[in-house]
Amino acid sequence: MISAAQYLPGRVAAAKAGIGALNADAVLVSKPENVVYLSGIKSSNCHLILTPEDGYIVTDFRYIEAAGNNKAGLKPVMTDQSKTLFDVINSLGFSSLAVEEEAITYDFFRELSGKFKGKISSAAHLVEDLRIVKDDYEMECLRRAEAIGDLAFTHICGFLKEGMSETEVALELEFFMRRNGAECLSFDTIAVSGVRSSLPHGEPSDKKIEAGDFLTMDFGCKYLGYCSDMTRTVAIGKVTDEMKKVYGIVQRAQQTALEAINPGKKASDIDKTARDIIKYEGYGNCFGHGTGHGVGLEIHEAPTANPTGETVLKPGMSVTVEPGIYLPGRFGVRIEDLALVTETGYEVLSHSDKDLIII
Ligand SMILES: [Mn+2]
Known part of the structure; x- marks a missing residue:
């Protein structure tokens, strides 16, 4: 069985290295294929928060065990009714956040805009630009x-x-x-x-x-x-x-x-x-x-x-x-x-x- 595990830390490092050019403190990775590419975790509810130094994998109870075993070096964070993704984002104290505009819904954007007081910008095709060349x-x-x-x-x-x-x-x-x-x-x-x-x-x-x-x-x-x-x-x-x-x-x-x-x-x-x-x-x-x-x-x-x-x-x-x-x-x-x-x-x-x- 071949595995992506050995490639994950390098992919995450490449994504982190691209954050500087986005003029944002952090990037929120929401597209499921981008999440799989960077973390190896396939999920219907999983976001990655990456900063130039740190990486978090944010998901709910259903995927938290798998997320905890990720081989990408990401820190698992579990969400529930009392701690949403937006709470996690706010707890990290960013003043700006880049989002994947083609992957999030207007509803999600509206909620994020209401709860996150920093600047929201586009992550452009940060992860897609890495994915275009296959390893x-x-x-x-x-x-x-x-x-x-x-x-x-x-x-x-x-x-x-x-x-x-x-x-x-x-x-x-x-x-x-x-x-x-x-x-x-x-x-x-x-x-x-x-x-x-x-x-x-x-x-x-x-x-x-x-x-x-x-x-x-x-x-x-x-x-x-x-x-x-x-x-x-x-x-x-x-x-x-x-x-x-x-x-x-x-x-x-x-x-x-x-x-x-x-x-x-x-x-x-x-x-x-x-x-x-x-x-x-x-x-x-x-x-x-x-x-x-x-x-x-x-x-x-x-x-x-x-x-x-x-x-x-x-x-x-x-x-x-x-x-x-x-x-x-x-x-x-x-x-x-x-x-x-x-x-x-x-x-x-x-x-x-x-x-x-x-x-
Ligand atoms: Mn075709």
């Missing part, structure tokens, strides 16, 4: 998560038959991933066929899979908290020349964009590589989403590989490459791999076949 442990988790996806794709290709519904396909993928080591899904499975395959994020329906359909499956699971994400489009029974042509364009755009991944490139360069090929072939209007995104503890995280993605790729970043062509009322094709940026280029984590499979 060896995280890269291994992503590889293992993606390997479960590959196994599931091989399985579903042997399982699929005409007459099955999209829902049955999705359920089989989900059950198989759980059976093979996944702790849960990383997002709701997409399985869309025939005319429904032009819906980039369509939900599986009762529609039966028929000969002549494309079937697009976009699915993923979590392994030790890390997400997998892959998409394959397969054909059922037979394909028209146009289907074959469109599939070929998407495959070439996907492969070329994947090969464009290199440290020093901007995320938007990866998008442009795929988009230019699809545009040149005359399908530019049929590819309306970004080419990819980072994957880690969250299914969608930085960097964003779309036309405005400014992030410069660095070794250890993850990015999906998932161009598609969607012809409303007719059919759609998307192919997606997850890759890591390496010192010299990229490492693809999904290994499933991308040549057109006709089942």
Whole structure:
């Protein structure tokens, strides 16, 4: 069993080192994925309070034993009806506190503003900026998560038959991933066929899979908290020349964009590589989403590989490459791999076949 334990103190130290630039005495970490990243504790009610010198893990009775065993060097503090998180914050005597504005609710902000008399500011993306570059442990988790996806794709290709519904396909993928080591899904499975395959994020329906359909499956699971994400489009029974042509364009755009991944490139360069090929072939209007995104503890995280993605790729970043062509009322094709940026280029984590499979 691999473990994040040895990485936690270094992550906490890096977060503490970033507090100075926020012009705050302390930072309140509230996003569950950021809490897991820094403390190793998965909880529905846990906040970290970090100062340049100290770190606290604040939670309730349900998680306090686990919090007490944290390997990040954080001091556990239990909240209850007589001692709330706001009381704990006030007891530490800060004159300013940075909060994760995208992670807290307006209700939480209002209560904090009423009870904390110091200055409240934004923590920006303090922890997300650390998470964007994966360490060896995280890269291994992503590889293992993606390997479960590959196994599931091989399985579903042997399982699929005409007459099955999209829902049955999705359920089989989900059950198989759980059976093979996944702790849960990383997002709701997409399985869309025939005319429904032009819906980039369509939900599986009762529609039966028929000969002549494309079937697009976009699915993923979590392994030790890390997400997998892959998409394959397969054909059922037979394909028209146009289907074959469109599939070929998407495959070439996907492969070329994947090969464009290199440290020093901007995320938007990866998008442009795929988009230019699809545009040149005359399908530019049929590819309306970004080419990819980072994957880690969250299914969608930085960097964003779309036309405005400014992030410069660095070794250890993850990015999906998932161009598609969607012809409303007719059919759609998307192919997606997850890759890591390496010192010299990229490492693809999904290994499933991308040549057109006709089942
Ligand atoms: Mn994706």
